[in-house]
Amino acid sequence: MIRDDAYAALHTVSDPELDEPITDLGFVRSLDASPDGRVTVHLRLPTSFCSPNFAYLMASDAKDALTALPQVREVEVLLDDHHDSDLINAGLAADAGYRGTFGEEAESSLDELRLTFRRKAHTAAMERALTQLLRRERELEEADLHAVTLGDLPDERTTHALLRRREALGLGTGPDEAVMVDDQGRPYPREEVPLRLRLARSTRISIDGNAHFCRGLLRTRYPDSANDQAPRAEGAENLKESSA
């Protein structure tokens, strides 16, 4: 089914800031596919004022992912209800690219922005894996994390998530690789590890918090989006009161 393939393609597109697929976040408002290969997608975001650069990234990634499908002939991606909807939709329709879409507001490319958030995603995944380890192995001191390698981590979801984030950054994934590393994959000196873990924790809290807030705001703005949102795998929402 062309629609299923199209949905699977959209599932590969992530919100770089929240580090989750746009499908799971409920950002895909509608997906129409005709048997002759024409696909139309409407995207929606939690507010009109979500960052236009991220909005553009997700929308253009969505268009690229759909265009790459062999059975798709024509793709239309539209961003709804955003303060830059007109600008972004026109840019997408014309395949104008980032600079062509935003003109003088764009300097070179969004590659650096993407990299920044890939690094944050890795940092958060690293913290999740190591904090889990600390909670499980009570005798372990924070500084001891210096010696922990990927092979020491249990075969579970947080570890798999970390391996994926390392791959995305081009870092090694072998069992002897140190877990507690910087953005370039260099291990931290032992004495720096507690501080670096604290910093990584604040990164993880930021990402989880943003993800919860954005999901909640989307449900407030579009009540029907609740049906489309998949539970967040990393850092559950823990809602005390369900939002409107």
Add this chain to the structure above:
Amino acid sequence: MYTKDGENYFIVDAHVALWDARPENQRNIHGKQFIDCFYDYHRNLSPQSESWSYDEFLYQGGDRLMKDLFVDGHVDHAIFQPAALPAFYNNGFGQVEEAFALASAHPDKLTYNHCWDPRFEGAGLKQLREDAKRFGLKGAKLYTAEWHGSSRGWKLDDPWSYRYLEAAQELGVKNIHIHKGPTIRPLDRDAFDVADVDKAATDFTELNFVVEHCGLPRLEDFCWIATQEPNVHAGLAVAMPFIHTRPKYFGQIIGELLYWLGEDRIQFSSDYAIWTPRWLVERFVDFQIPEELSEYAPLTPEQKKKILGLNAAAMYDIPVPAELQLPREEPQAVAVA
């Protein structure tokens, strides 16, 4: 003042607004989008009992503000932090004359901070000097994502911004509240990045920089900068209401801020009229770090007193009745069983 369990708390609401977002004041679709975004924040994070109708939310007026803050809200003193938004609203979003008149009528209860936009260059600088005199400014609210012509944002370390900060330092406008919004040139980089605050705080050591909503959504970048710069403070606007829907997340935010900044550089605010202070004050006094977050120490009443009012009172020289101040630390304190 709020009293609970024998403890008295002096309350300073460090970020309030008197706005007018009614349709007749909306300049264009963005005026509606902006207030709708605020309204969704309000609906999403408020308890059901504190939720307002859309019409109530568009405009409150002075009487309602006085009641919500000082009659119902336990607040002793509040600070206006206006956003101008002339590109979205005919008569601006924050109502300057109305708020200033209210502050002039109740100087013991209200402080009026104004705002500026360095993209007005020389003319705006002249205006800043006049405003500082007319309003008797102690502080300002800067919204770096404001639109201006074809520009959709500016940075605190832009050359013209530095000239404004120099003037502010000279004029005694020493408390600079910064709000980060998402649209800023170039779009290549993260608009929520607080690196410009870092530079300005290093270069203007006589100024205090209060980063509103404690740098959210970039708490980690903010905390790192705040550890380097002693004149950088955290404003809890927008962070506070998470105490209701996501107490664990709120506990993590407070835990991180206390770890990185300490208890003297965190300021309570309701961000009125997005939220009202009464329930936030009450919940915060009752709040404790959830037990599962064993990495953070429990919050003490002294820390809560500082965050709820004493820190901002010290920054703004707001008089605090003797009985609401913290006891001076005795050098030879003896524990009493």
